[in-house]
Amino acid sequence: MKDRIVVITGAGKGMGPAISTSFAKEGAKLVLLGRDTEALDVLKMAIDEISSALVVKCDVTDPAACAAAVTAAESHFGPVDVLVNVAGGTGPVGATAWETTPEGFDEIIQLNMGGCFLMMRAVLPGMVARRYGKIVNVGGTFGMHGRAGRMAYSASKWGLRGITKSTAIEAGPYNVNVNIVAPGMVDGPRFRTKVMPGMAEARGLTEDEVIAEHAAEYALRRISTAEDVASACLFLASDVSRQITGVDLPVDGGWASL
Template sequence: MELGLSGKVAVFTGPGKGMGPAVTEAFAREGCRLVLAGRDLQALEAVADSARSLGAETIVVPCDVTVASDTQRLAEEALTAFGTIDVLVNMAGGTGPVGKTAWETTQEEFDQIVQLNMTGCFNSMRAMLPGMIERRYGKIVNVGGTFGMRGRAGRMAYSASKWGLRGITKSTAIEAGPYNVNVNCVAPGMVDGPRFRTKVMPGYAKAKGITEDEAIAAHAAEYALRRISTAADVANACLFLSSDVSRQITGIDMPVDGGWAML
């Protein structure tokens, strides 16, 4: 299937870590021109080098998405470099407190993750949308999480922030729809990778008194497809929702979790 993304300008927030490099490189392979934004410039430059090696024109812009003036400057630099913004993929985010109940979570912890996961997406969308609306074209993909579709003990603050992002996505989809702008949310479940293997699973295994291999198998057993998602799975969902192949899809939550959130 031809996605028709070649030559499109795609802006990414938070592409330097986690699943970010895999998602970014997938767009590079499709022939997109890329704008990479985040706080860790060393990580961003590494992803940019990889994208360029795949033939993608790529620029890096320092940006803290929780600061509205930073996201406004991001939009301006993207337009200066490429003349337009076709796609925005919001990946910048955090995990918040892990293993804390609602009553153990501090206000500072709660405010911090809501600021990053909700306000950060709001700021970048607010900066990019005027140009998309003027051109009557745009694709926005917010990367949420399945804990924002089903509650999870010990992850209240994170769950709340991702649940809120769904509301931001759906309301903006309604508002931007008349201008031919699609706004959707990709909700990854547990994604295999360095963090999953070196942080999440060792902690889970220790808490349960089992081996790490048993911990991975236990997680996989929760999913209908009996396997853990990969960063490539998430990248493919982002590509689909950023293309005109999905022209009639807006305001949705797309779980990429092997069948957990919707069961």
């Protein structure tokens, strides 16, 4: 990945820092996108010790902001080689389909699906013109396998699979690979503070009991880490995966596809 120009959305939080750092260690030049520039500035300081990074404030649900972010990336570093769409949210947790509000549904669809679409729309013309590009969308295994209490989130990630696969067909003739990494449960602050409390309350269990239940469902009997997801993103963004496009790669210890 040396000297590749890599745009990463949602870089400052959740899995973003681990994914960004993995690319920096391979020599990529990073454009870090997000709404919270304070978190991005902290990440940039760490990345600048091993590579170089540009921070750009961007709301991925805003078409103009996405286009401006790509313009800023190209002005600073040059043409974008890789886009990694990490930005996303959890949506309503523990709510049934009939308890989910239209507003809650629309919000997570716009973020998890619309955000990826708008960023892809911003980078693809350049990639197509140069006949080179790698796009990695971060989805989720609940977009491959239904889950009670996560209907809106599941819908958003299921839809992202369709966006990814259709775009892979369209961009393939121009040497642009478009794939999706589908994490299972990923341990970290969001998992511990946003997902687990809601699931535990809905189920009448402790958070530790819910975590143990999830781990028991996986063949490897363990929850994934952000570094596990980062490795998968790096693989699909590199040229060693040159003949792979339109796939969903579960990173879940063996659940969705087994």
